[in-house]
Amino acid sequence: MTDTVTDRFLRYVVIDTQSDAKSPSQPSTAKQLTLGRILVEELLEIGITDAHLDEHGYVYATIPANSGKNNVPVICLCAHMDTAPDFSGSNVKPQLIRNYQGGDITLPGDKQRVIRVSEHPELKNQHGNDIITSDGTTLLGADDKAGLAEIVTAAQILLNSPDIKHGAIRILFTPDEEIARGVEKADLKKLGADFGYTLDGETAGTVEDETFSADSVEIAITGVAIHPGFAFGRMENAIRIAGAIVDRLPKDMAPESTQGKQGFIHPTGISGAMEKASISLIIRDFTDEGLTTKETLLEDIVRDVMKSYPGSSYRFTVTQQYRNMKNVLDQNPQVVDNAMEAVRRAGMTPVRGSIRGGTDGSRLSFMGLPCPNIFAGGHAFHSPLEWVSSQDMGKAVDTIIELAKIWEERA
């Protein structure tokens, strides 16, 4: 078996590992276990003797320390095995464009699908690189099979390089990240790591130390149902009430109208009949105050709409989803500092970023494992236009090696 980061990547993407939010099982889809088994085999083959797949679908493995120092923190490298339910991940046919010379990339399986430079400006930094795409009929799965390939490749290099000194490094591959259940059954005690890194970001050089803070809101409306023939002056149709609420949501506070550090209120589901209707929403912001402000604004809208429906009532339920990991990472500044330095030593200019979403790392950070996100090199996640270059994956491998060295050196 060949073992460059690209070889590994191409082996992993053809395995369908799409997760399924509707499935109650763990992992949500059994097909994720197929990749888990392959990863364990490959880790055993490169000499990691404790690599195994547990009953919940997690892969654990240890690169033993080879440093004379006994105070080097144990770091964990984490990536997820599943791909997003948003787009098909079955029968992925990766295309390798060697020595890319610029220009738009038309995907061979569906000529309507074009990766345009105007929409993917990162392509401008890829001249001469080898770019991998899908054929346009599926997603590629660089999110996050690039991360898996980079970690396994870095592990092999570390194992074969006794001169590179490092502490113990734990590997954790998770299922079901895309459906927000990626760390639900992760055993942090067994993992025994002090700090972690997910390899699940995009552009080369980026280290992300912020995620959204996230709540969900459920608005349950009870109207006044009555036969339409006798409805005059009495009916209060819950469907109309729900519609009025959605209509009043601020249009400048939507995912499609916000960016950077702005948060949003986003309806994700609506269902109902005359008697009862419900609206599901997600609220996102980088600060807790921002979340509260948006939730107050939302409930004010509901209350105001309900004024026209005196016989009706509503229930407004807020559920916490996850919190901005910066709250935790700021208390452990060396975790991000070391990652920034590793990027620099791997020959890039580090860029600190924030994620308009969550990662396994944001959950892990609050479970006691501070865990920023390092680039894995992929772009246009969750879409048939997803792409990654071999060279950027190579840079991620270099970054991991430098990171291992830095933790040892600074212990």
Ligand SMILES: [Zn+2]
């Ligand atoms: Zn991901």
